[in-house]
Amino acid sequence: MVRYADDIVFCFQHEEEAKAFYEALKSRLNEAGLELSEEKSKIVRFGRTAGNDAETFDFLGFTVVTGKTRKGKYIPKMKTSEKKLKTKRVKIKEWLQKKRHLPIGELIYKTNARLRGHYNYYGISHNYEKLKGFFRYVTQELKKTLNRRSQKDKTDWLKFNKILAIFPLAKPKIMVPLW
Secondary structure, eight states, X not given: OEEETTEEEOOOSSHHHHHHHHHXXXXXXXXXXXXXXXXXXXXXXXXXXXXXXXXXXXXXTEEEEEEEOTTSOEEEEEEEOHHHHHHHHHXXXXXXXXXXXXXXXXXXXXXXXXXXXXHHHHOBTTOHHHHHHHHHHHHHHHHHHHHTTOSSSOOOHHHHHHHHHHSOOOOOOOOBOOO
């Protein structure tokens, strides 16, 4: 059992055990006057015995997938959930649009705080590509934001790179090596 607040994942070795537990859990919750959310609850085949039938599931903003190490050993890998990533992109874009009036140094300083928060939560083993993609997205949106500050003075990539040389953006970093 893996639990955080009201999110729970139960792991079983055999499918029959999982199905029996699922039915027992539904009846136990009904006795207490509670019900299980059917759209959020499911039994998935996962792990080294699932083979090509292995499924994925979302938990705490991550999509958990079956993976292998370089030595061929099974491990669960966690990637940033596409749904959460899309939400974060929309939020950072809106935030940059609202804060475009700030001085460049202050804007990048506050953007870095948001980036570090993202890296601290999602910066786990095997998730570097998703972190790098988010970093690239924020970089592009920041350039667009600076470009829209004036009708006369446009920020091209050359000028933007000079700004980043003075006020660098926080680079993606794995904060928690799980395996």
